[in-house]
Amino acid sequence: MGSSVHVNEAVLVTPFEPTPARVLTLSAIDSQLFLRFTIEYLLVYRARPGLDHGVTTARLKAALAKALVPYYPLAGRVRAKPDGSSLEVVCRAQGALFIEAFSDRHAIGDFERAPKYVNQLRKLLSLHVADVLNGAPPLVVQLTWLKDGSAAVGVGISHCLCDGIGSGEFLNSFAELATGKRGLTELKPTPIWERYLLDPAVRLSSNNLMTHPEFSRVPDLCGFLTRFSNERLVPTSITFDERRLSELKNLASSTSRPSELSYTSFEVLSAHVWRSWARALNLPSNQVLKILFAVNVRRRLKPSLPSGYYGNAFVLGCAQTSAKDLVEKGLGYATALVKSAKERVDTDYVRRIAESVSESACPDSVGVLIVSQWSRLGLETVDFGMGRPNHVGPICCDKYCLFLPVVDQRDAVKVMVAVPTSAVDEFNFLTRSPYS
Structure with a gap:
């Protein structure tokens, strides 16, 4: 086309x-x-x-x-x-x-x-x-x-x-x-x-952000940034319907501690895509890997933000581990990391971020997969007089992973992300084969 x-x-x-x-x-x-x-x-x-x-x-x-x-x-x-x-x-x-x-x-x-x-x-x-x-x-x-x-x-x-x-x-x-x-x-x-x-109550040095893993720097042991800039990226798309999401939840629960058996679809799907991505890239076992995702803080703040606040009301959740542990410890381990990263976000966490961010503060890029959840934004209901959209997605498919809504399937999620050419076949296989 x-x-x-x-x-x-x-x-x-x-x-x-x-x-x-x-x-x-x-x-x-x-x-x-x-x-x-x-x-x-x-x-x-x-x-x-x-x-x-x-x-x-x-x-x-x-x-x-x-x-x-x-x-x-x-x-x-x-x-x-x-x-x-x-x-x-x-x-x-x-x-x-x-x-x-x-x-x-x-x-x-x-x-x-x-x-x-x-x-x-x-x-x-x-x-x-x-x-x-x-x-x-x-x-x-x-x-x-x-x-x-x-x-x-x-x-x-x-x-x-x-x-x-x-x-x-x-x-x-x-x-x-x-x-x-x-x-x-x-x-x-x-x-x-x-x-x-x-607005922050006080302005702190951006050095305070170094205690937040999303802003800390890790060694690039595998030419990660060079690979993503030099190798052609190939768009991928796979849909997880309600049955497949339930399958992931069951798999995550079966490999988790009893205290961590309740997982959301976002938690298990993020963890599954993260593991599949890491495995497909075949990264060194000691490379530190991270997954970043937005955590909506409108209701997590005390007092909560008013309805209709349309500014940026999120902070980045960040889970990190070694490539070895992410691959070998299974889906339950990865899902628990994502869940814990979400649960760390409270009023004090948000205020600390607001007080510390500066123009120079940026999340790390080495070993990082960024996930953005578009499936809960209400985009699938936007009707300009032509009916509801038949497709919702990005203009350009990028290395950032998007969770998209699926037409006429309220509980389904379409995952779209671009991965290096050398990893695309393995990534497609692994995302479709959670037990592999």
Whole structure:
């Protein structure tokens, strides 16, 4: 499937009504260096009889203008504060970018399997914002009409402004405005800025982060970074339905201590993918390996964050062990590590992170698998008047592992990750064969 996408229109959409002109400060969590990239979603909708392209395009543009009233910071521009302490948003109704395009090669069936290469779908979000601090809009929406009458909606949202849950809430509100299910005053939840709620009480040295394994450095004993930068990465995709997830839970429980028998689907699936990834890469037995994943802290904080808070309200959970132990000690061992990493996150943990993060603090990259759970963001419910999406995924498949929702299977999860060419066959075999 080659890329042949033609842009028909690219316009800045400004808020439908006047919005506050102000400069808003982002939180310490928002301002972390490793969040200065764009979250890129791809939602694909099956062709529907009688769907008028012109009317649909106009409806989406109008709905975006309305959504930018309560979510007016998404129409602003992000910059560093003069003192360099954090980031801020200049809100002057500068606008979000809306693109309409057409493709003469893409069709709905192309999204049923993993793409052949990581950037195959790049043109379905034609403007890739690599650095939002250079003045680019923090929100880009592209509606691409496919050759079979289906539609792809690509969305790029600056991670500095919102996390996965926040962006999922925005997209559902945007969609409800497009269909008329809700008006501007009826959006649920009401978007809340209030970034000061995650401001640190005091500013500590980033050296304090060294006690957190996600930020500590480990020796690269195998040319790990070189391998991932020099070897071609191949996208993979495998779906775990309810039966296969139950199978993993049973396997993890059978190899765990009695006190650790209750595991979630996320815990066992993360552990299984982590082990399969490590085994397929054939890493040295003494190489330290880590798995990183977002832990939502909205309800873990005391007091909890208000409903509608759409900023970054997560910290990184991190489990680590040697390649030898990860491979040899079984799924129960790995799952217990993931579970313990989640349970360590409480109010004190979050405050400590907020007080210590700085512009220079970044998670380690050596021996690290990053997992992002998109299957619980509500993306599968985003209906712009074309029905629910037939496919939810990323614009580009990367070395970061995504857990995606599956159409019409509420409890199923699709795992997508790109792995080096030399490991792809073994990884595919191991992920499909938990008892091997």
